[in-house]
Amino acid sequence: MLPSGLAWAPVMGIGLVLLLLSEVACGSGTDAEQGLLINLPADEGAHPAGIEWWYFNGHLTDDADRDYSFHFVTFQISSNQYGNDISQAGQLMQLSWGDHRKQVFLTGEKVSLDIPEATPGSFDVDLGGWLMSGDGEEYALAFDIGPYSATLSALSLKPAVLHQRTGLVDLGPAGDTFYYTRPRLEVSGTLAIDGIPRPVAGTGWMDHQWGEFVSRQVGWDWMSLQLDDGSELMAVLVWDPEGRQPFTSYGTFIAMDGAVRHLEDGDIILKPTGSWTSPATNVAYPMGWELNVEPLALDLTLTPAQLGAEYPRSRYGPPGYWEGAVSLEGAVDGAPVTGKGFVELVGYRSE
Numbered sequence: 001m002l003p004s005g006l007a008w009a010p011v012m013g014i015g016l017v018l019l020l021l022s023e024v025a026c027g028s029g030t031d032a033e034q035g036l037l038i039n040l041p042a043d044e045g046a047h048p049a050g051i052e053w054w055y056f057n058g059h060l061t062d063d064a065d066r067d068y069s070f071h072f073v074t075f076q077i078s079s080n081q082y083g084n085d086i087s088q089a090g091q092l093m094q095l096s097w098g099d100h101r102k103q104v105f106l107t108g109e110k111v112s113l114d115i116p117e118a119t120p121g122s123f124d125v126d127l128g129g130w131l132m133s134g135d136g137e138e139y140a141l142a143f144d145i146g147p148y149s150a151t152l153s154a155l156s157l158k159p160a161v162l163h164q165r166t167g168l169v170d171l172g173p174a175g176d177t178f179y180y181t182r183p184r185l186e187v188s189g190t191l192a193i194d195g196i197p198r199p200v201a202g203t204g205w206m207d208h209q210w211g212e213f214v215s216r217q218v219g220w221d222w223m224s225l226q227l228d229d230g231s232e233l234m235a236v237l238v239w240d241p242e243g244r245q246p247f248t249s250y251g252t253f254i255a256m257d258g259a260v261r262h263l264e265d266g267d268i269i270l271k272p273t274g275s276w277t278s279p280a281t282n283v284a285y286p287m288g289w290e291l292n293v294e295p296l297a298l299d300l301t302l303t304p305a306q307l308g309a310e311y312p313r314s315r316y317g318p319p320g321y322w323e324g325a326v327s328l329e330g331a332v333d334g335a336p337v338t339g340k341g342f343v344e345l346v347g348y349r350s351e
Contacts, residue, residue, distance in 0.1 A: 038167035038180055040160055044136040044208070045119040049178075052076045052210035054123060054132060056141060056154070057224060057342040058187050059325060060202040067100040068191070068200070069305060069325035070150070071342065072141055074125045074132050078115075089115045092316055093127050095143050096323055100305050105324075107311045108145045136160065139185070139206065152189035154204045156182045163234065163252050165262055172238050172247030174218045177211035183224070183232035183254050205232075205342065217241060219347020221270060221286075225300070225328055227339035230256035235268045235293070241347045253296055267295050280312035281320040282350040289343070291330075300330035302343065321346045 046052060055073040062068070075092040091112045098105050110127040122135040131142040139154040160180045163169050169179045185204035190197050205224045222236040235251035251263035272286030289302040309324025321344065328339040 038162055038178055040180070041136045042120045043178070044134070045121050045123050046076060046117065047210050048078060048118045049210040050078055050212040055207040055209070056132070056139070056204055058152070058185070058202055058204035059340045060187065060191065060200040062191060062198045062200045064198070069098040069100065071096050071323050072132065072143060089113070091125060091127060093125065093130050093132070094311065094314070095130070095145055096309065096311055097145050097148055098306050098309060098325060099148070103306060105306050105309055106145045106148070109314060109316070111316060136182070147194045149192040150189060150200070152187055154185040154187045154206070156206070157184045157186055158182065158254065158258055161252055161254055161260055164250055169250065170248055171213070172218055175211065175213045177209050177213065179207070179209045181234055181252070182206040183234070184226060203340070217347065218247060219244065222344040223302070223341055225339060225341035227328065227332070227337045229332070229337055231332070233293070233298070235263065235291070237268060237270060239347070241349060251293070261296070263293060263295065268293055276307045278308070278310050278312060278320065280310065283320055283348050284351060285310070285322045285345050285348055297333040298330070300328050300337075302326040302328060302341065304343070322348070
């Protein structure tokens with residue numbers, strides 16, 4: 001069992017650690033003039049940071065036109081997060097898998113007490129047969145849960161994006177974290193169900209985040225959106241779990257041609273259209289959203305593929321968070337758009 005000192009690790013996301021789960025983006029010339037704080041590809045690998053995570057989500061379709069989604073994350077906790085106490089170091093992998101046609105949603109996790117090492121340029125994690133590796137251009141993922149087993153490769157189709165221009169983002173009272181994203185991955189591979197293999201293909205998203213965090217918890221509503229016109233949006237609202245008063249919000253829009261636009265606090269308006277209460281944790285989550293980003297003339301309706309996409313319990317993390325696939329429909333600058341995405345909800349509590 002993982003030492004209790006790691007119990008807070010998966011805060012955002014994811015997503016999760018989701019507390020801060022976002023990834024790096026390559027900026028424009030203006031960003032370069034301001035001084036980027038992330039150096040790629042060297043920073044693709046592990047760092048001597050208190051906590052670090054690599055996060056993937058994806059949307060897959062098999063040869064029978066059946067849809068699936070997943071989120072897959074590795075948290076790495078260094079001893080320096082706890083005063084160089086090596087007994088508190090380790091790795092945690094978490095997985096959720098959705099079979100949309102069957103409305104099956106499964107979650108699992110694996111842990112290692114091995115002490116993580118800094119590895120510039122690439123990362124390679126293997127915990128009990130769950131695999132995650134990559135170098136910024138190509139990634140390999142493998143996992144199994146219930147009757148499902150997947151072996152996937154993912155190619156990055158766009159440069160990495162550094163959030164908040166330099167790659168150092170503000171999480172309010174939780175501190176700052178380095179964060180970049182690879183916003184569009186081409187995913188392909190094999191999915192076996194009850195041992196019967198079938199090809200799958202689709203799109204994915206990758207985040208990488210690391211830093212030294214203070215103990216104060218925050219909540220957030222985070223989303224990664226991939227529009228069918230070839231553009232992407234990461235947006236997050238960070239708030240105080242006590243009363244849900246906002247701390248900050250920010251976002252990054254990546255145009256079809258790779259041009260990056262950074263969104264400021266107040267640019268993102270997210271309104272829930274309904275709610276869902278978990279029978280496992282009794283937490284009421286907002287469910288279904290109207291998203292407005294006025295500087296982009298963007299209006300989207302986000303519809304969850306599965307209401308019950310909650311990671312309800314962890315032996316090593318918070319009591320529950322919601323992380324699920326969504327479909328998108330709306331308009332950008334007056335032009336109709338559709339797409340897919342993921343939403344992560346962290347910090348909600350039972351009433």
